[in-house]
Structures are given as structure tokens and as C-alpha cells.
Amino acid sequence: MPVDPSPAAARRADAERNRDRILATARTAFADPDADVSMAEISRRAGVGMATLYRNFPGRQELLEALYTDQVDAVCQAAETTGGETPGAALMAWLYRFSAFSASKRHIAAELLKQRDRSIPLLASSRTRVITAGRPLLAAAQQAGEVRADLTLEQILDLIVAIATIHGDTGYTVPILHAALDGLRRPADAEPGP
Secondary structure (H helix, E strand, O other): OOOOOOHHHHHHHHHHHHHHHHHHHHHHHHOOOOOOOOHHHHHHHHOOOHHHHHHHOOOHHHHHHHHHHHHHHHHHHHHHHOOOOOHHHHHHHHHHHHHHHHHHHHHHHHHHHHHOOOOOHHHHHHHHHHHHHHHHHHHHHHHOOOEOOOOOHHHHHHHHHHHHOOOOOHHHHHHHHHHHHHOOEOOOOOOOOO
16 A cells, blocks of 8 residues: 655644654553643643644543543453463453453543543443453353353453452452452353353
């Protein structure tokens, strides 16, 4: 496919790089739950002018929604690309990815809710997208008899979200997550399949 050498194409590529840089900067800034980061600080850290920031994201709400959507997209895409030696291993790899997402999205979701005094459809639709993406992984692992059949994906994700709300560093919470996910294995005396 030929590359478009026109000035307009160069401006579009530059605009895309700026948008990506703003999102990366904001992702890092909002990872700290105690940080109160302004749009001006995001602009400064990203190395872009305020006009560039506001051209991409007219306000804090739009920036937070873009960050959240970006993370949801990554988790959904991981469900399609997660590989493993077995269906159970593929499911576990994706659940660990969801766990990392869940821990990081909590701060962004809290920020989103602070910006509005009503519910945000983005949060509900994102949950639906994640469940839709992960359901085939769970079905395959259950079909292979590698994962217990008495839990739904919604229950498993709720368990992971609950663990993400536990206060403590990763040294404290990661063993809890490992124990919970170990509990998904099908008991030895259970019948295979759902």
C-alpha cells in the first residue's frame, strides 16, 4: 500500500501521535489514586499545548472516557489474541489481564463518576463488551473440563473486581488473586464439561 506523502497525511499522523501521547500521559497520571491531575498538568507532561489537548479532548470527561474505552478495547482484544497451551491456560492468562485492568480502571471510573452526578452508560456497556469477549474463553475451558462448570463469567469477573478493591500493595493482593483463580480449577471428582 503506497504511503501518502501529502502535508495533510503528515498532519494526520502528527495529530494521532499527539493523541496517543496525551492518552499515555493521562494513563500514567491517573494511575495514582491520590493524584489530583489537572488538564494543564496533562498538557505539560505530554509536551503539547493546551489547544492541542482540547482539540483532542474538549474536557476532562472526554479524556477520562477515552482512557477507559482504550483500556476496555485492550482487554477485549486480549481475549481474542490470548494463547495458551490449553483452553484453561488461555482463560487464566486473560483473567490475569482483566485483573490488571480492573485494578487500574477503578481510579478512572471513580474520576468519571466524580465528573457526573448520574450513571454513565459507558461503564455498563463496557462490562457487556468485556463479558462478550471473555465468554468464549470460559466456555472452551469448561468444555475441556479444565475449569469448574458451576460459575458464570460474570461471577468470576465480580470475584476479580472484589479482589481489586482490597487495600494493599501487590505483594498483599496477588497471592489472594492466585488463590481465587486456583479455585476455578475443576475439582478432581467432578464430571468434565458444563
